[in-house]
Amino acid sequence: MTARLLVLLALAVGCGALVLVRARWMQGGVGAGSRIPDGLVPAGQASWLVLTTPWCASCGPVVERLEAQGELPVVVLDVAERPDVSRALDLRQAPTVLRVGPDGEVLERRTGASAGAPAPVPF
Amino acid sequence: MATTPAPVGGARTGPPPIDPRGPRFNQAVLSVALVVGFLLQDVGGWIVIPVWALVLFVGAAFGPRYGPFLRLYAEVVKPRLAPPSELEDPRPPRFAATIGTVFLTAGTVALVAGLTGLAWGLALVVAALAGLAAVTGICVGCEVYVLIARARGLALS
Numbered sequence: 001m002t003a004r005l006l007v008l009l010a011l012a013v014g015c016g017a018l019v020l021v022r023a024r025w026m027q028g029g030v031g032a033g034s035r036i037p038d039g040l041v042p043a044g045q046a047s048w049l050v051l052t053t054p055w056c057a058s059c060g061p062v063v064e065r066l067e068a069q070g071e072l073p074v075v076v077l078d079v080a081e082r083p084d085v086s087r088a089l090d091l092r093q094a095p096t097v098l099r100v101g102p103d104g105e106v107l108e109r110r111t112g113a114s115a116g117a118p119a120p121v122p123f
Numbered sequence: 124m125a126t127t128p129a130p131v132g133g134a135r136t137g138p139p140p141i142d143p144r145g146p147r148f149n150q151a152v153l154s155v156a157l158v159v160g161f162l163l164q165d166v167g168g169w170i171v172i173p174v175w176a177l178v179l180f181v182g183a184a185f186g187p188r189y190g191p192f193l194r195l196y197a198e199v200v201k202p203r204l205a206p207p208s209e210l211e212d213p214r215p216p217r218f219a220a221t222i223g224t225v226f227l228t229a230g231t232v233a234l235v236a237g238l239t240g241l242a243w244g245l246a247l248v249v250a251a252l253a254g255l256a257a258v259t260g261i262c263v264g265c266e267v268y269v270l271i272a273r274a275r276g277l278a279l280s
Contacts, residue, residue: 004162011251019259055212055269057140083273113209 026111029090030098034106037088040077041100046107047073049098050115054080056094058113065116066097140210145187146220147257148196153179153223154254157246164243169234172246176227183220187213219256219264223249 030036041047048066052059066074079086079094089096097115099108110116153175160171182190187197226245233242256262 001162007247008158008161011247015251015255018255018263019261022261053269053273055214055272057210057212061209080273086273 026092029092030096030106031109032106034089035104036098036100036106037085038104040085041075041104042073043104044102045073046099046101047075049100050074050076051079051085051089051091051094051096051098052076053094054078059095062095062097062113062116069116072099138213141187141213141216142201142207143209143211143216143260144204144207145193145196145201146216146262147260148200149182149190149192149220150253150262151257152192154250154257157250157253161243161247161250164239169239169242172227172234172242173231175249176224176231179220179224179227183217183224215265215268216262218268219252219262222264222267223253 036049041049050059050063050066052063063074063076066072077085079091085091093111095111095113095115097110098106101107156171156175160168162168178191182193187193226249230242230245230249233239233245252263256265
């Protein structure tokens with residue numbers, strides 16, 4: 001029984017390590033300071049670029065929330081149709097929402113189902 | 124203002140999205156059952172391997188309506204919870220269940236062949252990944268599905 005418990009403990013530690021490695025990996029890819037390829041968003045103006053996939057059930061609501069905020073134009077790109085963009089930006093998850101400046105520089109990155117929420121107001 | 128060229132996510136090409144808590148509930152029960160079976164294998168706990176191979180197969184092959192614990196979640200647990208904050212495409216978790224079915228079926232074959240260590244090795248991989256998904260929401264099988272679909276460039280109708 002002790003041996004079995006040790007096996008289970010080893011599995012739990014392994015899973016914990018996997019979580020940490022994955023979390024670290026998810027932080028990578030395109031982020032603030034990166035530049036997006038030309039032609040993906042309107043030139044000369046800031047905009048939201050939402051990177052989606054066909055199997056991303058959260059992507060639709062994220063796009064709807066961004067559109068409802070009405071702050072910036074929202075451009076939606078299905079990376080399943082543009083794998084070159086996915087590779088160029090080293091996309092790690094969908095949805096990935098990028099706030100892109102007028103010169104194509106990424107100013108902010110948000111990911112996941114909460115990516116469409118307004119930014120919290122500081123105290 | 125929006126320049127949305129096409130509907131996004133599963134609305135364009137996929138099946139209706141599902142409450143992700145259903146598969147997570149199933150994975151939690153699966154993980155606990157396999158762990159308990161592992162600890163009690165000397166007194167018949169090995170039975171969880173073929174039983175859960177069948178349970179996963181039925182749910183993956185015929186849909187959540189036929190998976191007993193998916194059905195339990197839908198009819199007993201879910202009505203007592205608030206609506207989910209997000210939905211998910213059902214294809215990745217179904218693929219993950221299929222992988223689990225393959226592993227547990229192989230484990231069952233190993234049991235029949237007398238390879239108890241191999242059988243429990245396969246079962247514990249399933250238990251670990253199912254437990255990981257249930258606790259953290261990180262579904263490794265789902266992510267494998269996404270990688271394969273991305274590599275194949277699928278639109279996935």
